[in-house]
Amino acid sequence: MPPADNIKLSCEGLWKVYGDNPGQHFTGEFGSFDVGRTFQQLRDDGYIVACGDVKIDIPAGSIFIIMGLSGSGKSTVLRCLSRLVEPTFGKVILDGLDLLDQGPKEMIEIRRHKMGMVFQNFGLLPHLDVLKNVAFPLKAQGISKNERLGRAKEMIDLVGLEGRETSYPHQLSGGQQQRVGIARSLAAEPEVWFLDEPFSALDPLIRTQMQDEFLRLQTQLHKTIVFVTHDFLEALRLADHICIMKDGQVVQIGTPSEIVLAPANDYVEKFTGEVPLWKIIEAHSIMDPPDGKVGDRPSVKPEALLEEVMQLFEGDTEEVEIVNDAGECCGVLTPVSIIRALYRDEK
């Protein structure tokens, strides 16, 4: 985990329980009750625990992905972080401020200036055209018409929809509608960007294309991103950190290669099993220590994917050197070590 002072958004001991007056079960001091027992007791009493005891830290400017099967509580966590859903218990801290202590007025201000959100089914306003949809958050802030339409236009250009300003949502394809959703969520220049399965309603080809654009946008914008998906490949592709959830609980948090290389349990391993590992594992995470040899060996950066490394083993090459930015050799990779990494579940 990165250093704590870099944390933009975090939550701790976060619970969302559906049922009759669930608050009565959370009377103790913060963090004072037994998580396992509380879970059991709530479920026995017929409550639905959408998420329980979730602790997440999201570093500024990084992409944090929440991933899990349907019904595992991903959306609930995301909505608790934005307080669209009122958590039953816990803390949600944005820039050192506990969101749950904020009144309705403060929350509106925070949403206006610090948060943007993209929805799975786009959530566009059917009666407004593209330009007005994008300008809508600015209208809510009371920004003058000329200014907000100008800014909306910039956003539309940013997501590549120029020329469709006067179309209505129903006249656009799914991919185009989601571009509108993205433009709208960025219009007010938020610091934290929430995305709830933004690409799940799109067909696979468009999905990959949108993922590329998403990455392109992020290199320009450097937002703090919370992204929900049930697609593990998507998570691996986009994430700086992945949080895997099951039945309302966090199972594992880590970087993509940490998750792939050291799955916390069978549940996580099931996801990783279907994944082309050579497209995810980075050279440094499985390299052997430097052997001190000097010679004419191909070299790669520590972040290079195995896919790239494997192509270098041609002819009589038997070792590949890992060289960091400073030009020092920090390790070597051999075909044997790669095969071992790829076939670890065979062992």
Added chain:
Amino acid sequence: MFSEKNYLPFIWGGLLLFSTILMVFGNNTKWLLVFPETLQIPIADYLDAIMLVFVNLFRWLFRFISFVLDWPMRGVQELLSWLPWFTFASLATFIAWQGGGRNTAILTLILLLYIVIVGYWYEGINSLSLVVICIPLAVIIGFVLGVLGYRSPKANAFLQVMLDFMQTIPAFAYLIPILLLFGFGPVVGLIASVIFAAPPMVRNTILGLSRVPPEVRESGTMSGCTPRQRFWWVEVPTAFPQMLVGVNQTTMAALSMVIVAAIIGGFEDIGWEVLGRLRKAQFGQSVLAGMVIVCLAIILDRITLAYAKRQLPTESHSGFRLKQFLMWFVGIALVTYILSLIIDPLRIWPEYLEFYPADGMNELVRIIITNYGEFLEGVKNNMQYFILLPVKLGFTRSIYPITWGFELTPTIIGLYWTIIIAGSILAFVKKNWKLGVAIPFLAGLLYFGITGISWVVYLTVLPLFAYSIGGIRVAIFVTGSLLFLMVAGIWVPALISIYLCSVAVAICLILGGLIGMWASTSDRVSAIVRPINDTLQTLPQFVLLIPAVMFFRIGEFTALMAIVAYAIVPMIRYTEQGLRNVSPTAVEAGITSGCTPSQIFWQIKLKLALPQILVGVNQTTLFGLNMLVIAALVGTTGLGQQIYLALSKVDAGAGIVAGIGMALIAMSADRMMQAYIKATKK
């Protein structure tokens, strides 16, 4: 489930025995045949007393409302009837064009021209102006209540019960308390129309708001909307198309009620014209005036529907922007007004240009009646002797040599019952106990007639029937309704209403079912039937009385025809839809497994379409009960007539009791039917 199957047949069997004994031996016991007066409670009188206190306390308030409403109403009326017809027609055509394009505009113009040329402009505009003031009031009230219902579950629960009631209680019934509270005069028509027209708006507002996708609402919140911004900028616009459907329904309801309210009289509107002419048996005139109502209905329907559609972004046609619209509007108003000053017939259509072929039409009707009178009379008499009277009075009181050609001798009676009992026993032997019980009960019903059966039998059989199909809650509701009807002293008229309605519904089922089946197999038939259905449904119910009276004069049969004409529509629609919706794979599966075409139809298609057809049956029943009250104007006895009488005596208690009676009958029928539909779906 297991135990239920075990004991139900025995209870039914016991009840059968009990009913038989009662009907055979209690035949001459008066208190068994007629609900004893000592058990009745003068609910109507109590209501009257309460009403009196209430009216005396609050009359000033209601009279004040009446006074306040009177001004805008008169204003609109004066304005619209002062406007030259040419100006009005041009503006209406312009509005129609903006909403629905050229076709709607042309239709509007033609229909308005009809009203002008026939010479009913003044009466038509008088009615229309009531509708015009009624719409904003009903829409605003409906919207506010709808929002309330959407926001608060408690308010919603209350509203749903009220809406249920409002939909089933005849409008005539609440005309009376309104009369008492607000005093006589056109305002009563307005207020009754607002009350009658608001419910669809309430329903559609609730529906629209609750159908706003959660993500759209959340996107509003995340855009930083305040709750108020979110409501007006996100939720209302998203629900708007649905609300406009509500506006359309509200408008049609308003027109319908404005016409019906003419019965109180008070000012020269088109409903009064129709009613008056009808009473004087001037058919040509009443048809011409009735056509004006039809024109108004079509115009209002098309224009509001067009604007409702226009709000959908999917609609390609869109009119001017507001500013441009207003400019054109004012421009047209000025130009046409000036023109009408120059050319006088454009202001008031001169009488010598009127085309009023009433005499010719009367002549035509006379010719038809002299030529086909015997035939029509024959149809009517046959229906009466062989269907209406037996159902109402039973074979015992309707079979006579002059009508049926033979006498009901003990031998024939013996034969009848022998066949029935044999049939019943056969059914029991074949292990179909339901049929075995149903046969003697139905035979008894026909033998004694709906009005000839003891109230004790009804009070035991109907609750058990309700329990068998719908469980305990339905049974309690039905029992409560029966008790109300009996205790309130309206049991006999209620039976007559039920009888007339059942016959009408039965005719609708057979006729409508056949037409629906036919339409489901032939696109051409379907294309012919659909516009007829649409028209029958948009027409204010009132208009349907005219042709019925024209050919069959006043009487029960005439009322029956009017009810059938109105109530048959849902039966046709749902039958056709149900049959058309049967999935082709099911039919193909039948073909490949070697079914004959008739097996495919009866055992596959009809079976799969049954739930939807049953929805049609339910609608038809409700429509029939609804029309019953209007049909009372042309001669039925029963609850409809009771309400009508109460209205003429301004007797609030009696009117309300009869109205509640009607509502309870409708709601009981509805509940049983819904339960049955639910059961067949499983």
